[in-house]
Amino acid sequence: xxxxxxxxxxxxxxxxxxxxxxxxxxxxxxxxxxxxxxxxxxxxxxxxxxxxxxxxxxxxxxxxxxxxxxxxxxxxxxxxxxxxxxxxxxxxxxxxxxxxxxxxxxxxxxxxxxxxxxxxxxxxxxxxxxxxxxxxxxxxxxxxxxxxxxxxxxxxxxxxxxxxxxxxxxxxxxxxxxxxxxxxxxxxxxxxxxxxxxxxxxxxxxxxxxxxxxxxxxxxxxxxxxxxxxxxxxxxxxxxxxxxxxxxxxxxxxxxxxxxxxxxxxxxxxxxxxxxxxxxxxxxxxxxxxxxxxxxxxxxxxxxxxxxxxxxxxxxxxxxxxxxxxxxxxxxxxxxxxxxxxxxxxxxxxxxxxxxxxxxxxxxxxxxxxxxxxxxxxxxxxxxxxxxxxxxxxxxxxxxxxxxxxxxxxxxxxxxxxxxxxxxxxxxxxxxxxxxxxxxxxxxxxxxxxxxxxxxxxxxxxxxxxxxxxxxxxxxxxxxxxxxxxxxxxxxxxxxxxxxxxxxxxxxxxxxxxxxxxxxxxxxxxxxxxxxxxxxxxxxxxxxxxxxxxxxxxxxxxxxxxxxxxxxxxxxxxxxxxxxxxxxxxxxxxxxxxxxxxxxxxxxxxxxxxxxxxxxxxxxxxxxxxxxxxxxxxxxxxxxxxxxxxxxxxxxxxxxxxxxxxxxxxxxxxx
Numbered sequence: 283x284x285x286x287x288x289x290x291x292x293x294x295x296x297x298x299x300x301x302x303x304x305x306x307x308x309x310x311x312x313x314x315x316x317x318x319x320x321x322x323x324x325x326x327x328x329x330x331x332x333x334x335x336x337x338x339x340x341x342x343x344x345x346x347x348x349x350x351x352x353x354x355x356x357x358x359x360x361x362x363x364x365x366x367x368x369x370x371x372x373x374x375x376x377x378x379x380x381x382x383x384x385x386x387x388x389x390x391x392x393x394x395x396x397x398x399x400x401x402x403x404x405x406x407x408x409x410x411x412x413x414x415x416x417x418x419x420x421x422x423x424x425x426x427x428x429x430x431x432x433x434x435x436x437x438x439x440x441x442x443x444x445x446x447x448x449x450x451x452x453x454x455x456x457x458x459x460x461x462x463x464x465x466x467x468x469x470x471x472x473x474x475x476x477x478x479x480x481x482x483x484x485x486x487x488x489x490x491x492x493x494x495x496x497x498x499x500x501x502x503x504x505x506x507x508x509x510x511x512x513x514x515x516x517x518x519x520x521x522x523x524x525x526x527x528x529x530x531x532x533x534x535x536x537x538x539x540x541x542x543x544x545x546x547x548x549x550x551x552x553x554x555x556x557x558x559x560x561x562x563x564x565x566x567x568x569x570x571x572x573x574x575x576x577x578x579x580x581x582x583x584x585x586x587x588x589x590x591x592x593x594x595x596x597x598x599x600x601x602x603x604x605x606x607x608x609x610x611x612x613x614x615x616x617x618x619x620x621x622x623x624x625x626x627x628x629x630x631x632x633x634x635x636x637x638x639x640x641x642x643x644x645x646x647x648x649x650x651x652x653x654x655x656x657x658x659x660x661x662x663x664x665x666x667x668x669x670x671x672x673x674x675x676x677x678x679x680x681x682x683x684x685x686x687x688x689x690x691x692x693x694x695x696x697x698x699x700x701x702x703x704x705x706x707x708x709x710x711x712x713x714x715x716x717x718x719x720x721x722x723x724x725x726x727x728x729x730x731x732x733x734x735x736x737x738x739x740x741x742x743x744x745x746x747x748x749x750x751x752x753x754x755x756x757x758x759x760x761x762x763x764x765x766x767x768x769x770x771x772x773x774x775x776x777x778x779x780x781x782x783x784x785x786x787x788x789x790x791x792x793x794x795x796x797x798x799x800x801x802x803x804x805x806x807x808x809x810x811x812x813x814x815x816x817x818x819x820x821x822x823x824x825x826x827x828x829x830x831x832x833x834x835x836x837x838x839x840x841x842x843x844x845x846x847x848x849x850x851x852x853x854x855x856x857x858x859x860x861x862x863x864x865x866x867x868x869x870x871x872x873x874x875x876x877x878x879x880x881x882x883x884x885x886x887x888x889x890x891x892x893x894x895x896x897x898x899x900x901x902x903x904x905x906x907x908x909x910x911x912x913x914x915x916x917x918x919x920x921x922x923x924x925x926x927x928x929x930x931x932x933x934x935x936x937x938x939x940x941x942x943x944x945x946x947x948x949x950x951x952x953x
Contacts, residue, residue, distance in 0.1 A: 288331035295324035296404035307393025314384035317396025321377035328370030335363035357413025360784040365410035379756025415463040415473035444514035455501025462494035495542040503535035506565040516584035521639025528587045529632035552606045559599030565592030570721040575902040577860045590627045600692040614791030619688035626681040630673035633760035637667035640749040645742040650860040654739035664734040671726040673764040679811035681767035691801035728863040737854040876903045
């Protein structure tokens, strides 16, 4: 089978699995098996199709249509194939994980959940492969609606609130994207992407289209300041869905930015790339600053997704600056770094959300303060989660380190132009990125240390046990990806450079030789992750060899796992808590936080005036949500109540509305 047939087979299997799961909704585990098996088979077909395109050439599929602009077109180039590969790889791991995880939902309409998951993945595949703006908007809306229903699947108050915020921001962004496509249609007379590329645009009109597309797609990506929906939505969805939301759905927005702002519009003003770069660094810093203050494991991971979206945007922004300044090395290096980090983030963030799902599956809590000691009862999950945590913290030789290294190199390449602005801003951006990296390492020391190490802090940890094998297998696939995508950088980086070169018709930038990667010139900087891995293995093995050679039989008998507590009996309350980790950062970054204080009284009162126990709780609120998200939500709700005033149930009044509308339309046509 060719790449085209495999892709169509993949989409068919997703849709067939969705329908079958819905049919067998009342069959419990059987519906779960249909969901997972069909998604896994479809993902394998998608991976095979993407690899064939990346190794060869793309294809275009045209279907007839009654109206010219509704003619369905599937256009799969190197960029589309890369996105299909990322989506399918994560979907394959999630489907393996879901064989057991979905057992939690056997009494919550499992067929409906399976239908939504398979339709969600299929819609993402269609978004990145369609070649017509009309159908792009349709599939984009399907993806949004299906993901909305997945976010509110638990149907509790928290989920409904998160779903409303997501629905609001997603459709505001979609309106801007639709407006940009309508402008393209007015100019070209077609919704075909191939025609969009040939549009003759003035600089002003190009900039208008850029702003519409960038803001619209940034809302879906979760970039600051339109990020406030993301922590709410990703934390309340089922954990396998959270993995897909954070791992790949928000990346479809990155695809949209690259497709419209670089592929369709081409080289624009230098300020385009600078704006993307600035939004990226602000998102990276604020995302991680807020992640550190979270004590809900899934909210912590969600905020760190904002940080990583910012890092990806930094690479894309550097590439856009290179395109505007006619610097092919910067174009290839920046965009390659952004796409490489897109792949890596899908891998390690997908893994971390699945790991969090395993913790919730067994410990039945997301609160870090109630966890602790899980490595004793969930050792495999703890190890795989540690792989993801070290990857996202950019510890060599894992994948997160490589892509962040390329982001740094793209910034340094940008600074080589010698301009005053470059000399001022590039060191600042690099410094902020380095600070973000340090905060990320601290954040995941906190997440892993509080959840998995130390003593049990509550009965949640004591009663937990290891996750089922399918859940371990799904996480292990992604953990292996973290290792392979790091050690395999000399093979992967040139392939992504080819994707960039094919998209923008630029020359392929040299980035690898043998076991080494470098930013265009090996004399400037070089990195060898295989060599780093060998050195690390050597450093780990050397102490063991010395122990064997020179003895040390009595060492084990002198080890005491109980921490020294100054002569007192060690109790779990003495351990470093999640709040304790965050406290220094709350002082350092106090201007960036919005604090809310709550006073709670417990126990019987002494007389009428005194409580036997009082708790004073200080929490960090997202100021963007408070000052942008909540007023926007209240405004939309108020507008909805005003519209309801028109719905009085009077037929004569409705006929009057029709007549008034008809008169307005006739007047518009006449004049």
